[in-house]
Amino acid sequence: MKLKVAHLITMLEMGGAQGNTVYTVKNLDRNKYDPLLISGKGGILDETVISDRRVRTVFSRRLVREIRPLRDFLSFFELRKILRSENPDIVHTHSSKAGILGRLAARAAGVRTIIHTFHGFGFNDRQNRLIRFFYVFLEKIAAVFTDRLIFVSRENLKTAGELGIGNPSKYRLIRSGIKLSDYSHDKDKGRLRKFFAQENSKVVVSLGNLKPQKNPDDFYKIAQDTIHSSSDVYFLYLGGGDRLEEFRKRTEADGLYPRCRFLGWREDSASILSACDFFLLTSLWEGLPRSLVEAMLSGLVPLCYKTDGVLDLVKDGYNGFLFEKGDSVKARETLKKLLEENNFYSEIRSNVLKTDLSEFDIDLMVRQQEALYEETAKELGSR
Template sequence: MRVCHVITRLIIGGAQENTVLTCRGLVERGHEVLLAAGRETGPEGSLWPQAERSGADLVRLEHMRRAVNPLHDLRALRELVSLFRRTKPDIVHTHSSKAGILGRAAAARAGVPMIVHTIHGMSFNRTQGAASRATYRFLERRAGRHTHAFISVADAMTDQAVAAGIAPRARFTTIRSGMETDRFRPDAAARAAARAAWGAGDDDVVIGTIARLFDNKGYEEILAAMPAMVRGAPEARFVWVGDGARREAYRERLARIGLEGRVTFAGLMPPEEVARLLSGFDILVHASRWEGLPRAVVQALLCEVPAVSFDNDGAAEVVLDGVTGRLVRYGEVEGLARAVIELAKDAGMRARLGAEGRRRVVQDFDWRTMVERIERVYAALREARGGC
């Protein structure tokens, strides 16, 4: 089949990694694949180099931008309609909010026979004002009218979409966001090297976070919990992997609370380097305010690093409280601190939860498994629509 994937930006991020791996896998399985994305990147880094190695044909969309801009959005819509009419894909498969709304509208206008959308995270969420939430909910309902199949990275995404009236449950399939699981495994040499680079000793407990440096990723909540964490676990050190617009603001906040010496800003890392760093962690903290299903948590579990997470969106589907990590009620900063302290003080618990975490996710989150399941959705959709 000829498949066109569309995403807003190819920054370093979970939805983008998922999309590039999907394109790579579909190419390997004999499909003709086109990947279209806006040129815009940012401080989060770029996945264009990985996309170029995927084997897919690439199109850089001139007018696809993350920010809402009616002029650029209209031009991006026209650009996509022209692309689909020219390339005549059997399937258009969209990802992310802006590309999802514009891409599906363009595909319908161009007469594309099959339209699929992956929900990596809802476009409307608790961090938005009421007007923004209502607008995105309305746009998603409109887009849902001409979406033949939805893929959700977590059951929670399906539940939220169905509750919002976007489409009936029968159109949704949950397929876990795949990753190169063979890269992510416990590695003693990598652990020693990473901890040496951070200045962490054998008795230190390294508490890591992997996320872009902006507030929606929960850094404000982590910062609020850190004084209690350090009081309860003086051996705690923190490593933050990622970059973003709030880096200097977080540095200033750490200086004000006297903890700047406790945090290593590891900076932006390409996806292939993340596994090496994860081996150096003892605990992963994920405090995102909204996220479909956090890939960093899965990657940590693959490396047998237990996770502490807010019970938010799809996190509870991988962070099983007392089984693979500790799950904390959303927004409870004191609970976040208590959970981290508990794990920091109990190496045996960390080892047990980490090992169980790897056992539970290693197969379900393999990128090849993801591609096979996506291909089955395509095949079922084609059959249901009369072999179009």
């Protein structure tokens, strides 16, 4: 008999958690699993899943990303109703809001196996201490009703243990995967580079939503200061959001365009990455950024603020560089040194290419989740 698995996520935005969740639902073995996707409405990927026959989707009318106590209360009952109707064997939640409400609703609906993936935490060290304490408390409560807790980074797993979120015996590490074959450092950089940079120049790129977590203002500051002091470097930002037009106007007003461009979301992002030289990540918190894996597979030298899963990948001074959050000056100075000293850049890039990233294969990620489902199903059978 097939196991019915319901994946529950807050909203289908562009992002690693959303991309991996949709990919998992599409690619679970149909001989063993009957998958279902449950999500709030209004995400950029809504139409993608609606038009894909491999993804059966149920949309929640009340589930939203923002904290709205009354609506969240009603969302709990709506999710419980959906889960009672669908009667899945396993509920697998993703993201903070759906993770809390979804697990509580699953337990109230009588679901026997509940799994949650932390793609990053809903709390961070920049929040008000009381707010952070409240979010940690909620995660502790939800963990009581959770049979397995999946982490995408060792740093997140370590933090959860230190904070007392769930029983460590329930912890599992499953990487946030990407299609490894889509990224290569062997492609001809000149073919695409000519569209946004001059010959023999260097290109710095970042990728992600233009939202507070990603801290695009520091990316802009580093770009602005570097462009003013170096004539042979260009900056690209791949990603959209509410501030896209704002940044595009700023590059014009500050005289940075065309050496600094905000391109929005691009379907050819893999090709663009392969045409660049450096990856600049100024995020203030992360689970494990898939964009960093993509950049390193493309042979880019990473310069990153120290955040959670970044520490799993980048060894400071060996295959990239790490900076304290907000230290845009140190990041800019390191970038300048790399631009001026080609042997130094080549040494670091060589180490990037030696980094083993095979554990980030997205199909391996799906197989590991399937193995976890089988593991929990056997436990139920022995009870």
